[in-house]
Amino acid sequence: MHSSFIPPRQVKIGDAAAFVGTTPRAIRHYHEIGLLPEPERGGDDRRRYGYDDMIRLLWIRKMADAGVALDDIRDAFADTASAGATGDHGIARILERLEDTLVAQEAELRRQRTAVRRMRVEGSRMGLLSDFVTGRLKSLPEGSLRQADLDSLLVTERMFGPLGAAVQATRFIALATHPELREESDRVDAAEEALDDTIDVDDPRVSRVAAERHSFETVLQAVIEDSGLARSDDALFDSWDALHPDLDPDPDPATATADEGEDEDEAGHGPGRGQGSMSAFEAIAKMPYDFSPARLRCMELAEELTARESPASGDGP
Numbered sequence: 596m597h598s599s600f601i602p603p604r605q606v607k608i609g610d611a612a613a614f615v616g617t618t619p620r621a622i623r624h625y626h627e628i629g630l631l632p633e634p635e636r637g638g639d640d641r642r643r644y645g646y647d648d649m650i651r652l653l654w655i656r657k658m659a660d661a662g663v664a665l666d667d668i669r670d671a672f673a674d675t676a677s678a679g680a681t682g683d684h685g686i687a688r689i690l691e692r693l694e695d696t697l698v699a700q701e702a703e704l705r706r707q708r709t710a711v712r713r714m715r716v717e718g719s720r721m722g723l724l725s726d727f728v729t730g731r732l733k734s735l736p737e738g739s740l741r742q743a744d745l746d747s748l749l750v751t752e753r754m755f756g757p758l759g760a761a762v763q764a765t766r767f768i769a770l771a772t773h774p775e776l777r778e779e780s781d782r783v784d785a786a787e788e789a790l791d792d793t794i795d796v797d798d799p800r801v802s803r804v805a806a807e808r809h810s811f812e813t814v815l816q817a818v819i820e821d822s823g824l825a826r827s828d829d830a831l832f833d834s835w836d837a838l839h840p841d842l843d844p845d846p847d848p849a850t851a852t853a854d855e856g857e858d859e860d861e862a863g864h865g866p867g868r869g870q871g872s873m874s875a876f877e878a879i880a881k882m883p884y885d886f887s888p889a890r891l892r893c894m895e896l897a898e899e900l901t902a903r904e905s906p907a908s909g910d911g912p
Contacts, residue, residue, distance in 0.1 A: 604645065605634075605637075605643035605644060605645050606643065606644050606649075607641055607642070607643065607644075608622055608623075608641070608642050608644065610644075611644040611648065611649060611652060614649065615649065615652045615653055615656050616656060617652070617656055622652065625652075625655060625665075628665060628666070628669065629669055630655060630665055630668060630669045630672070631648070631651055631652065631655065634648060651672075654668075654672075655668055658671075658686075661690075661693070662693055662696075662697065663689060663690070663693055667689045667693075668689075670689070671686040671689050710722070713726075717729055720742060720745040720746070720749075721740075721745060723745075723749055724745070724748055724749060724752060724757075724760065725752060725757040725760075727757035727758070727760075727761055727834075727835070727838075728748060728752060728757055728760045728761045728764060730761075731761045731764040731765075731768070731827075731831070732764055732767075732768070734768075735768060735771050735772070736771075739771040739772070740767060740771055744767040744770075744771075747763070747767075748760045748763060748764060748767070750882060751763045753878060753882075754875050754878040754879055754882070755875050757835075758831065758832070758835045761831050761835075762828055762831060765819060765824045765825075765827065765828055766815070766819075768824060769815060769818050769819050769822065769824060770815075772822075773818060776814070776815060776818060779811055779814075780811065780815075783804070783807050783808055783811045786804045786807060787804055787808065787890055787893060788890075790804060790887060790889040790890040790893055791887050791889070791890075792887045792888075792889075794887065794889040795889065796888050796889050796892040798889065800889075801889050801892050801893045801896065802893075802896055804893050805892075805893045805894075805895075805896035805897040805900065806896075806897075806900065808893065808894075808897040809897045809900040809901060812897070812901065813904075
C-alpha cells in the first residue's frame with residue numbers, strides 16, 4: 596500500500612530551522628555572512644529551502660556544535676567548492692586546528708581544576724602558593740600563620756619565584772613557633788608603621804627604630820640557626836636544584852624572571868600562568884608600598900647596621 600504522504604519540494608525558513616535545530620534568525624545570519632546562499636523567494640516573497648540547502652544547514656549546525664567558527668566553516672565550504680565535489684582538505688585542516696585548540700583548552704581546564712582543588716584542600720590563601728612553598732609550611736599547626744604572612748609569601752613568590760618564597764617562609768616558621776619572637780616582631784613592626792609622613796627623616800626616632808629592627812633581626816637569625824631551620828634552607832636549595840637542573844642556581848635578581856617556576860607542570864606547582872615574564876627588579880618596581888620617607892630611611896639605617904657587622908667580602912677566616 597503506497598503512502599499518501601508527499602514530501603514538500605521546498606520548505607519555509609521556519610520549517611528549515613525547526614528541522615535543523617536552529618532558529619530563523621541564525622539562518623538569516625548565515626545568509627548575511629555568505630555562509631549559506633540565499634535562496635530565491637516564492638510568489639509570497641518568502642524564502643524557500645530545498646534538499647541541498649538543508650544538507651548545508653545540517654553541516655553548519657554539526658560543525659558549529661563541534662566548536663568550528665562560522666568564518667572557518669564558510670572558508671571550508673569555499674575550499675571544498677574550488678576542489679570539486681569530493682574535496683574536503685579545507686575542512687580537514689580546520690578540524691585539525693580545532694583539535695589542537697581543544698587539547699590546549701582541556702589542559703588549561705585541568706590546570707584550573709587542580710588549582711581550585713589545591714585551594715580547597717590547603718585553604719584559599721595557602722593554596723595560592725606553589726607546592727614548593729606550601730611543602731615548607733606543612734609542619735606548622737593550623738592557624739599559626741597569619742594572613743599577612745601568606746600575603747607576603749605570595750608577593751615574594753611573584754617577585755623571586757617559589758625558591759625565594761620558600762626561603763622567606765623560614766622567617767614565618769620561626770615566628771609561628773616562637774611566641775616571644777612574634778610578639779617582638781609585632782612591636783617593631785608597629786614602631787616602623789608609626790614613622791609616617793609626619794615624621795622627619797632626621798627625627799631621632801628613625802635611628803632608634805632602625806636599631807631596634809637590627810637587634811630583632813639579629814636575634815631572629817640566631818634562632819633560625821639554633822633551631823636547625825638554616826640547615827633546612829640548605830636542603831631547599833638542593834631540592835630546587837634537583838627539580839630544576841637547567842636553571843641558574845643563583846640567578847641575578849635583576850635578570851631573574853618574576854614568574855620563574857610557573858610552568859613546572861599542571862599539578863599546581865607554579866603560582867600562575869599567563870601573567871607575563873619580567874625580571875625580579877621590574878617586579879619589585881611595579882609593586883607599590885606606601886612607605887613614608889622616614890620609614891624608608893629607617894630601613895636604610897637598619898641595613899647599614901647589618902652591613903657593618905657582616906664580615907668584609909673576600910676576607911679569609
